[in-house]
Amino acid sequence: MKKKIQNKKRRWLKIVLKLVILGVILVFGFVGSIYFGLWGKVPSRTDLVDLKQAEASLILDHNEELLGKYFVFDRSIVSFNDLPEYLVNGLVATEDARFFEHDGIDYKSFLRVFFKSVLLQDDSSGGGSTITQQLAKNLFGRKQYWILSMPINKIKEMIVATRIEDVYDKKDIITLYLNTVPFSENTFGIESAAQRFFNTTTSELTLSESSTLVGTLKANHSYNPRLFPERSQFRRDVVLQQMQKYGYIDEAARLKVSNQPIEIDYHKFTYNEGLAPYFRENVRKQMTHILDSINDATGSTYDLYKDGLKITTTLDNTMQEYAEQGMSKHMERLQNQFEKGYGSNAPWIKDEVMITELTKKLPEYKRLQKTKLSDSQIMDSLRKKSKKPLFTYQGDTIVSVSTIDSLKHYLKFLNAGFVALEPKTGAIRAYVGGVNFEYFKYDHVSMGKRQVGSTFKPFVYTAALESGMDPCTYISVKEVTYTNEDDWTPSNASGDEVDPYMNYSLEKALSQSVNTIAVKVLDQVGIPNVVNQARKMGVTSDLPDVPSLALGTAELSLMELTAAYTSYVNESVPSKPYFIEKIEDKSGKILYEYKASKPMQPAFSDNTRQTMIEFMKATVDEGTAKRIRSTYGISNNMAGKTGTTQDNRDGWFMGITPDLVMGSWVGNDDHRIGFSNTSIGQGANSALPIVANFISALNKNSDFNSITHAKFETPSAIVLEALDCNPDKRDGFFKRLFGKKKKEKAFGE
Incomplete structure (x- = not known):
């Protein structure tokens, strides 16, 4: 019996041993199959020597502070x-x-x-x-x-x-x-x-x-x-x-x-969020072209999203923060004014024809159209409500809305653009392309072109001075009907001739933005000469060959207009705006470095430049832009020009300091929707405050003293003598008695 038990134990031990050996063989075989790559290649020591991992490319401001990233x-x-x-x-x-x-x-x-x-x-x-x-x-x-x-x-x-x-x-x-x-x-x-x-x-x-x-x-x-x-x-x-x-x-x-709580300082770098998203998108587009040229020339394969490049840009992070904060603060207030101005008669509520037209342009409408649904069925579908995030200045909110409700919601929003250029180099120091990049991708600095209104008038007056017109030339504010222009009678912004017998010097005419005089100056100088003057200042967009050009019916981008204004503080030469200073690879090798192209020829004489600065200083000190002094308390050396287009569709302000030129625009993305009245829509109220908020913030930071404390040069004795006249004069008794109240003439005669 004992022997049987022992034999049984031996048999079990042999079975267990065999199972163990089999298990070991299976384990080693399994491990071996992995080791030798039967389940997919296992990286070798050679593979591990040069580990290359996708690395984010860094976007830096001009002080090499982190601005954002491009990454997988x-x-x-x-x-x-x-x-x-x-x-x-x-x-x-x-x-x-x-x-x-x-x-x-x-x-x-x-x-x-x-x-x-x-x-x-x-x-x-x-x-x-x-x-x-x-x-x-x-x-x-x-x-x-x-x-x-x-x-x-x-x-x-x-x-x-x-x-x-x-x-x-x-x-x-x-x-x-x-x-x-x-x-x-x-x-x-x-x-x-x-x-x-x-x-x-x-x-x-x-x-x-x-x-x-x-x-x-x-x-x-x-x-x-x-x-x-x-x-x-x-x-x-x-x-x-x-x-x-x-x-x-x-x-x-x-x-x-x-014993200390965790204190985070959260900064998210994503495509839609973070500092300067519109600027970063422009940098991305330029990087694509630059890297393509580098790769083509050297046979390299640099990848913006994987190769850990370091991109130093022209932007100043602090200036950019001030610009974005200044815009957001103003636009929230202006949006409230805008909506209250219309009340229940707002076009995004009442204009069913426009709303239907816009609805039919929606991708969702076109998608449903392909399913052979009738127009009424499609519209019914687009009226169905669901929960969606909507942009507001108080923060995104989740509400139950239909596609058409959402369209109306976004149709009511004003948008804006702001850019600040260093005039002597063209370096872009601040750039805000819109009120919110996540919801409004369209860039109103570089992409959008709108009528520029009275901000075009400096081109007219510059051409006039270049043609030899004296700064103290007096021109009547009276309205004139131009018989060969469909009896067109340009009027002033107020709609009234305050005193039909008054005559303004060129300085007062520009600072008060008098439409009637601007057209008369254009008439005397000639449209071709004004167009040629604008071209010399870097304007490349189409300029209409019509008298209303004097009032800013030309459509320019904010960047184009601001760059042209740099000529007034850059020795009469317009600067060329640029985004990228240099590009380095991860080892520090410089792949690209910005080299300024050969500067353009001076667009006008130095006497004209100094005179125009004095004209536009008067605009800020006592003209249409004076609220930058009275309301915002800006005491910096500054010149500028406001602009408002027909039906108050666009508001503009161009601000000039010795070392910074700033441009701002405000309007609705749909050209058909303007401000309800001029008091809200005029450039002094709609666009100027963005620049004012920006400068106010700069003034509080001593790091920017070299910019904010900069002074305009004293005009030469020749310029001061040419400007030494009363800003206006009234017609004498006999001229008032026998002069016509309204003159009719052909434009260009």
């Missing part, structure tokens, strides 16, 4: 020397305490996880993956192999981890890991995470900030410090406890940080 994955690379010691220690203490002891695989942790997690189903055992294994996963990702996904991916990562340890030292591995690991909100790499959540660089991270970011690695959504601050703080404190446990910090240091 939001990743920026840093070196080991940039990593604070407590960041590295916190990572090791929390993720892989024996990191400096193992060669890529921590067998103690591996066995613990295997027995507790796999055999005992104990979830508290931890992950078991070393930092090096996690790096392998970050670099090469994981693939799906159905039920075998976990073991195959784990074994692959273990193989790759040992190879990484052969190729790189521990510092390199830590650096590679922190440059590739995903943090909260799809942010890749420690530098991008530091910038996004704390608005700082990696090297400047504090102990608390470092611990917070390390803590998010366990579950980057659940421990997102922006979304879940209390949960994130709890996890940060766990990291600090681990650091104390392994001797990296003492209890006093842990308690000091643990």
